[in-house]
Amino acid sequence: MKCLECEKPATFHITELTGPEPQELHLCESCAQQYLMQNPESGVPAKPTLAGMLAQQLKVADTAKELSEIDEKTCPICGITFYEFRNQGRLGCPHDYECFAEELEPLIVNIHGEIEHKGKQPIHHKQSTQTQTRLIQLRNEMNDAIAREAYEEASELRDTIQRIEAGEEE
Amino acid sequence: MELNDLPCQSGEWMKGSGPESDIVISSRIRLARNIAEFPFIRRCGESDRTAINKSVLDRLKEIEALSDLQIIRVDELDDVDKQLLTERQLISREHAESTGTRSVAIDSGERLSVMINEEDHLRIQVMKSGLDLNAAWTQINEVDDQLESKLTFAFHDKLGYLTACPTNVGTGMRVSVMLHLPALVLTQQIEKVFRSLQKINLAVRGLYGEGSQAMGDFYQISNQITLGRSEEELIDQVADVVPMIIEYERRARDFLIEQDQQDLHDKISRAYGILCTAQTISSEETMHLLSSVRMGVNLGLIHDLRISDVNKLFVDTQPAHLQKLRGDELDTAGRNAERAMYLRRYIQEKEQNGGSENN
Numbered sequence: 001m002k003c004l005e006c007e008k009p010a011t012f013h014i015t016e017l018t019g020p021e022p023q024e025l026h027l028c029e030s031c032a033q034q035y036l037m038q039n040p041e042s043g044v045p046a047k048p049t050l051a052g053m054l055a056q057q058l059k060v061a062d063t064a065k066e067l068s069e070i071d072e073k074t075c076p077i078c079g080i081t082f083y084e085f086r087n088q089g090r091l092g093c094p095h096d097y098e099c100f101a102e103e104l105e106p107l108i109v110n111i112h113g114e115i116e117h118k119g120k121q122p123i124h125h126k127q128s129t130q131t132q133t134r135l136i137q138l139r140n141e142m143n144d145a146i147a148r149e150a151y152e153e154a155s156e157l158r159d160t161i162q163r164i165e166a167g168e169e170e
Numbered sequence: 171m172e173l174n175d176l177p178c179q180s181g182e183w184m185k186g187s188g189p190e191s192d193i194v195i196s197s198r199i200r201l202a203r204n205i206a207e208f209p210f211i212r213r214c215g216e217s218d219r220t221a222i223n224k225s226v227l228d229r230l231k232e233i234e235a236l237s238d239l240q241i242i243r244v245d246e247l248d249d250v251d252k253q254l255l256t257e258r259q260l261i262s263r264e265h266a267e268s269t270g271t272r273s274v275a276i277d278s279g280e281r282l283s284v285m286i287n288e289e290d291h292l293r294i295q296v297m298k299s300g301l302d303l304n305a306a307w308t309q310i311n312e313v314d315d316q317l318e319s320k321l322t323f324a325f326h327d328k329l330g331y332l333t334a335c336p337t338n339v340g341t342g343m344r345v346s347v348m349l350h351l352p353a354l355v356l357t358q359q360i361e362k363v364f365r366s367l368q369k370i371n372l373a374v375r376g377l378y379g380e381g382s383q384a385m386g387d388f389y390q391i392s393n394q395i396t397l398g399r400s401e402e403e404l405i406d407q408v409a410d411v412v413p414m415i416i417e418y419e420r421r422a423r424d425f426l427i428e429q430d431q432q433d434l435h436d437k438i439s440r441a442y443g444i445l446c447t448a449q450t451i452s453s454e455e456t457m458h459l460l461s462s463v464r465m466g467v468n469l470g471l472i473h474d475l476r477i478s479d480v481n482k483l484f485v486d487t488q489p490a491h492l493q494k495l496r497g498d499e500l501d502t503a504g505r506n507a508e509r510a511m512y513l514r515r516y517i518q519e520k521e522q523n524g525g526s527e528n529n
Contacts, residue, residue, distance in 0.1 A: 050337060078209045090289070093209035094324040094332040097339075108329075108336055113371075114398020117330025119341040120311070124319045129326060135207035143217060161207070165322070 003028035050089045053110050075099045077136050095133045135164060173242065173251055177486065177494045181258045181280040183348070184485055186477035188300020192468045193416050195348040195388065195481070196297055198259075199306045199405070201314055202333045202342035203292040204324040210334040211287060219271040219287050226286050229320035230275055236316065239275040239284070250499065253490035259297065261285055282313060290334050290342070292317070301416075303345060303409050307401065330397065340397030345408045346375075349415060352387040352465045353422035360389075363415060371395050372411065386457035386484060391415070423469065438466035445513050450506040456487045456513070474521045483516060 003010045004026055012032035014025040027035060033052050071083035080092030082100055091097070097104060109115055138161050145154035183196035204210060208222055230236055244252060244265060252266040261274050265288045272287035285293040294317070296310040324332040330340040338344070354360040364374050375390045391412065393404050426434045441462035444451075464480045466472040485491055487509050493500050496508055 050335070078213045080213060088212065090212045090334045091210055091336070092213035094204065094206065094326070097326055097329055097332055104336060108339065108397065111337055112340065112395045112397035114340075114395075116328055116398060117326075117340045118398055118403075119330060119343070119400045120314075121330075122318050122323055122325050123315060132206040132322075132324060136209060139207055139218075143215070165207070 001026050003031050005031040005034075050111075053107060054086050054089075070103060073100065073103070077133055077140070093136055094129070095136065098129065098133075131164060135161060138164075173247075173254070174494065176254060176258065177491050179280075180478065180482055181260075181485070182297050182299050183259060184478065184481040185299040186481045188298060188302050190412075190416055191300040191477065193350055193419050194301040194412065195350055196299055197301055197303045197306050198295060198297045198346045198348070199303065199310050200293055200295040200344045201310060202290040202331070202338045202344075203294065203314070203317070203321075204332060204334070205291045206322040206324045208291065211289060211291065212334060214270075214287075216270060222291050223271045223273055223286050226284075226292065226321065227273065227275070229317070230284070232320060233316045236275075236277075236282075236313070238278050239282070240278070241273055241275045244272045244274055245270060250490050250493050254494055257485060257488040257490050262288060262293070264289060265293075282309065284313075284317075290338070301347065301409075301412060303347070303405050307405055311401070338396050341399075341401050341404060343396055343401055343404055344392050345405050346390045346392035347408055347412050348388055348390045349412070349419070350387055350461070350464060351389055351415070351419050352461050353426055354415075354419050355387050356426060357422045359418065359422060363418060367391060367411065370407070370411070372408065385454065387461045423465070427469065434469075435466075435471055438462050438469075438471050442466065442472055442517075446517050447514065448510040450503070451510045451513070452506055453488060453509070456509060457484065460484055460487075474517070479516075479520060483513065486516075487512065 001010045002008070006028060008028035008030075010026035011029055012025075012027045014027065014032065014035070025032075025035065071081065071086065073082040074080070075092055075096050076099070077095040078092035080096060082103060085091055085096070085100065091100075105115065138157055142154050142157040142161065145151070145157060183198075185191075188194070188197075205222060205225065208214065208218055211219075214222070227241060230239060230241075242255070244255070244261060247255075252261075255261045255274065256263055256266045258280065260276050260280060260283045262285065265272060265274070265285050268288075270287065272285070274286070275284040276282070281297055283295045283297075285295070294310060294313055296306045296313070298306045326332050331342040333339050333342050351360060351363075354363060367374055371394045373392050373394045375392065376385060376388065391408060393408055396404070399407075441459040445456070445459050445463065460480055460483055463472060463475065464477065467475055467477055467480055486495060489505055492505050492508050492512065495512070500508055
């Protein structure tokens with residue numbers, strides 16, 4: 001389905017209930033944002049989208065240079081750039097929460113109004129964040145070794161991963 | 171449980187049982203979890219996806235309490251089967267439409283489903299008929315512990331469970347209650363309800379979640395925030411507001427009856443009449459009319475159908491269900507004719523059995 005305002009695919013389906021008849025609107029993300037921002041009918045400010053919030057946040061960055069520096073920040077573990085996250089709204093690996101911590105914190109506060117988890121915790125398997133990151137790294141190296149057909153190296157890496165998973169090595 | 175048998179049985183949320191089931195269709199809780207040693211789905215290659223899928227399924231099989239789970243490889247299903255699972259709310263639309271190795275594990279009562287390789291590695295979901303969030307939480311909390319005894323989840327000391335999207339971080343929990351609110355729609359008060367819910371950070375969605383429209387006057391209310399509050403607090407936030415909405419809906423129904431019972435009765439009877447006699451009917455019109463009929467059954471204006479019948483019709487008349495029941499692929503025109511025939515037959519049969527047996 002195409003956006004009512006432009007040619008892009010419609011990804012937002014808004015049912016407008018303020019008029020006498022419910023009205024259905026199919027919009028792309030940017031047109032939807034525009035629509036929601038300028039809609040004076042609804043008494044509450046529209047819930048901003050993740051993309052909207054990110055855009056807002058990046059405006060705070062002083063210069064274009066700063067902005068592009070933030071965008072180029074890359075996670076050493078999964079290789080995702082901040083730009084990719086900003087674009088897709090999805091992170092690449094658990095380590096991103098460390099690597100982009102500075103940029104993510106205001107976003108998380110914006111979404112949740114809080115920054116600290118108060119709910120349940122794993123009972124059985126609680127690994128340190130470092131161990132988790134190490135495992136992802138080792139697994140990447142293993143996949144790499146397999147791709148290079150370095151099977152001996154890959155099997156050594158697999159053994160290390162298994163030892164860490166079994167809690168024998170920290 | 172076979173996929174082909176699914177359309178013949180009534181899924182948990184169609185039962186029309188449980189507390190407040192005249193207005194509350196179902197209570198649902200889902201938890202998002204990721205396995206610590208893999209990247210999030212967006213950065214997973216096919217080999218990672220296969221490894222995650224296998225690792226989760228192998229561990230699932232080791233958990234005795236979950237031994238009755240049926241495992242379905244979603245990427246190997248045809249489109250109709252994928253849609254069938256979506257219509258029954260056993261998988262999300264995103265899970266149906268994505269690509270690559272992915273599965274779902276479902277229990278025979280269709281209360282528990284575990285999606286593997288959705289937006290997060292694991293999306294655990296428990297559904298209960300009627301308003302019963304505490305029972306849903308007890309069950310899903312147990313399942314989460316059982317899975318966690320076999321798998322290491324990505325967990326951050328400060329941020330809690332880590333998820334692919336920061337909107338789910340912390341508890342990874344979404345609590346939703348699906349409500350049928352035809353009187354609030356008719357009296358044009360629904361929007362007021364939405365505004366007050368938005369103010370307390372609750373989201374309102376249509377029948378099939380994000381982006382779906384409010385078909386058949388069904389609305390899902392769920393928490394927006396997942397971080398900084400305990401699971402119990404998040405559940406209470408939704409659980410506390412639902413009785414108020416139920417009360418508003420009941421009052422709106424009373425108002426409609428007092429104001430013009432004849433008019434309301436006429437509207438409901440006409441809806442019923444069309445469903446009994448139509449020769450071709452769209453899914454949208456069916457949902458719209460069934461919504462009136464559902465309210466009519468609740469108000470005692472229609473005697474031949476029970477709430478569970480109407481709930482079943484809502485699902486059975488959806489495109490994939492119709493085609494599975496018919497055992498044939500049908501185009502839109504074919505489905506519209508099949509849908510009308512299905513409705514006529516179903517209602518006729520109930521009428522012949524007489525209302526007495528149903529009450």
